[in-house]
Amino acid sequence: MNNQQLTDKLTQKSGRRSNKRTAFLKPILFFGLCTLLLMSTTACSWFNKKADNSKKQTVIKNSPKENQQLTVIPQSQTSEKDYQTIRPKTASDTRGYILYGVSNRVDVDEIETQLQDLSKSPFDPSRYYFQEGRYLSTSFIDSLLSRKDGTHPDGLNPPLGKGKDLGEKAANSPKYLSYILEQDYLTKNGNSYQLSGISLGISVNSVYSENLYNKSNGKTYPVDVTLDTKKSMAEAKADATKILQKVRGIKGLGQVPIFIGLYLESEPNSFVPGHYFAKTTVPAGSSSISKWTNVKEQVLLFPSSAATNANRGDSDKFNKFSDDVQSYFPNSIGVIGKGFYKNGNLSQLTVTINERFYDKTETVSFANYVAMLIKDKFPFSQDIPVEVDINSVSQPEAVIVQRPGMDQPFVQVYSMYSK
Numbered sequence: 001m002n003n004q005q006l007t008d009k010l011t012q013k014s015g016r017r018s019n020k021r022t023a024f025l026k027p028i029l030f031f032g033l034c035t036l037l038l039m040s041t042t043a044c045s046w047f048n049k050k051a052d053n054s055k056k057q058t059v060i061k062n063s064p065k066e067n068q069q070l071t072v073i074p075q076s077q078t079s080e081k082d083y084q085t086i087r088p089k090t091a092s093d094t095r096g097y098i099l100y101g102v103s104n105r106v107d108v109d110e111i112e113t114q115l116q117d118l119s120k121s122p123f124d125p126s127r128y129y130f131q132e133g134r135y136l137s138t139s140f141i142d143s144l145l146s147r148k149d150g151t152h153p154d155g156l157n158p159p160l161g162k163g164k165d166l167g168e169k170a171a172n173s174p175k176y177l178s179y180i181l182e183q184d185y186l187t188k189n190g191n192s193y194q195l196s197g198i199s200l201g202i203s204v205n206s207v208y209s210e211n212l213y214n215k216s217n218g219k220t221y222p223v224d225v226t227l228d229t230k231k232s233m234a235e236a237k238a239d240a241t242k243i244l245q246k247v248r249g250i251k252g253l254g255q256v257p258i259f260i261g262l263y264l265e266s267e268p269n270s271f272v273p274g275h276y277f278a279k280t281t282v283p284a285g286s287s288s289i290s291k292w293t294n295v296k297e298q299v300l301l302f303p304s305s306a307a308t309n310a311n312r313g314d315s316d317k318f319n320k321f322s323d324d325v326q327s328y329f330p331n332s333i334g335v336i337g338k339g340f341y342k343n344g345n346l347s348q349l350t351v352t353i354n355e356r357f358y359d360k361t362e363t364v365s366f367a368n369y370v371a372m373l374i375k376d377k378f379p380f381s382q383d384i385p386v387e388v389d390i391n392s393v394s395q396p397e398a399v400i401v402q403r404p405g406m407d408q409p410f411v412q413v414y415s416m417y418s419k
Contacts, residue, residue, distance in 0.1 A: 083116065083130035086186055086193060092132045094141065094182070101145060101179030102203060107265045110273035111181055114297065115201040115261050122259045122281045123185040123197050133182025135198065135250050141180050144243060147173075154246070156239045166214045167221025174208035174225045176235040178265060180243060197256050202243060203263040204236040206274065229264065233277060236262040240280075241289055248287045258282045261295070272301045272338055296344065302337035314339060314346055317379035321351075324373050328366060329355060349380060351388045357397060364413050366390065367398040371409045374402050 102108050116130065146152035147159050160166075161173030181201035186193040208225045240260055248254050259281045266274040278292040300307040302318040322335040334354040339346050353370070357363045370388055380386070386409075388400040395414075402409040 086131040106273040131184040199259040
């Protein structure tokens, strides 16, 4: 009911009252309506300010698309070591394009996140802002990933070899280079941002796996060749110099420092990702690489013979934790862990627990039990960040997070609502 309808109704009920009384009601109702509108406007403004945690700024200078509007996403409240992220109004042309070159999802995540982590050395998060790559186009990347031939003179993968069919020709001359990932790092200058460095993640295959379609006969040829690790690493270093020289020719990238990380992929169906094995920082304006620094990083799957051989102590600790978890539902719980190592030391542990739950109370009880184990009986150091994902057959059920300095683990049990 609007203001006029309410006034009319009250006037009808007060028909025998004086016109003075009716006239008195209208300004009261009008004042009340204005007050409500003012409160509503103020409240909306307050909520919008609270909800908008990002900072809208002006433009990015020297970008492929000049004068781009952008939003700055602040650091996570849980860490001061993360980058603030710059998000331009338009998405990068290569957003998601890595999936065309890297087939294993765990490798995709590792290539992206660890390149950003390695970039923190040359590009300090306290000064630099992160932005997804916007200078290398899909056509530029394709030209370098292609096999070198008359159509693709810049291709860095070898031409097809000899053989009776397409599959044999490809297997006899496998591809090594799989993808080139770009990340941009900007600095602030007044109310605008300018590119001050880029990082390139160059990934190579440990297994060359591809399904090749021959248009002439309509046949598909699956190719699966295990590559020599040393040969893949050597190819990566050789390709890096050629890629650097090509990148320097792109407008805006001639005079900025370039960090390069070399990544060896895991097998296509592996549960654990590959790793970066070498890195270097090329000074602004330079098109040559003087030296490489070894990157001592590794991801181990628990339980596995590889983990036992690499670090028996950590393997035994994980088995102890797994036994404690499985004692809750004997013979029915699957416990898998991924340990991320830097310089030979465990720096992060992710655990996945799979179980068949019959009701939500079981999930809550089990999650609290695992949290208790992490708090009171965890065999690893409390300085190691830990995440435990608890899943049922069809969906995630809960997550438990423990970070250094936390008095007790954070537990979140998911609620699923259906309409």
